[in-house]
Ligand SMILES: N[C@@H](CSCCS(N)(=O)=O)C(=O)O
Ligand SMILES: [Mn+2]
């Protein structure tokens with residue numbers, strides 16, 4: 090019955106201007122080509138593919154201070170926010186396929202419009218919480234979280250094509266897992282705001298089961314809110330997902346990544362998931378690209394009910410001769 094099946098809406102966001110490395114815009118179609126839709130349907134999901142957004146060029150998109158491609162990033166996220174709202178209004182759990190992590194700005198904003206209070210689980214080697222004034226690179230894929238949280242509003246300057254955006258998440262409603270490459274300024278911001286973080290040190294110390302238990306305790310400490318999972322494929326160890334723009338040694342194992350998505354699935358609260366930063370041009374071999382794309386697919390299958398112990402139809406009977 091439809092009421093207990095996962096209803097999934099997929100949006101492709103082939104966008105790369107939040108960073109400098111070409112290729113990440115190919116992520117959506119690579120993940121589809123690896124069979125995401127068919128595999129989700131094969132595990133009983135009802136799936137609607139809304140296709141890829143098309144992002145026009147932003148003319149004369151000169152840097153503003155250090156910020157690179159600000160107008161393109163602002164416009165792309167405005168479009169994405171509207172598309173996510175539509176998927177949510179159709180009653181689906183939203184799957185946003187990136188594209189670089191600056192797309193979380195539009196994905197989370199669009200989600201927050203339709204589901205007022207959200208918990209955000211940010212799985213990433215990086216904190217992505219630089220502001221336009223702290224960023225060491227000017228790449229907006231290293232900044233999305235600072236644009237989204239209420240407590241950082243006064244630290245974000247007015248940026249062309251971002252006038253549609255308002256902060257929509259409270260610092261207490263964000264949890265990080267996988268951190269291992271955090272800038273000093275970001276570290277200060279995380280501590281100053283008291284944001285809950287499980288760096289790779291905590292993953293090693295506690296083990297992933299305890300990390301997920303404490304993550305859920307934190308997210309559900311007050312009211313249970315819909316969960317937005319923003320999964321940067323570079324959270325996984327480069328031995329698993331090398332085809333990404335900013336790989337960092339000492340990441341999550343494939344098993345830890347799958348455990349995270351299995352656990353989030355069983356809360357029944359997953360409302361949107363981003364799968365970002367898959368970049369085929371950063372893979373040295375075809376196998377590196379395949380390993381990265383297959384991990385992204387398997388993580389998403391874990392979000393929507395696949396469990397490693399296996400499963401069977403409720404009415405299955407062993408055939409008689
Ligand atoms: N902290 C650095 C690197 S951020 C890496 C962005 S991502 N989305 O995690 O790959 C910066 O701000 O540019
Ligand atoms: Mn990252």
Ligand SMILES: [Mn+2]
Pocket residue numbers: 190213215217230321
């Ligand atoms: Mn990221």
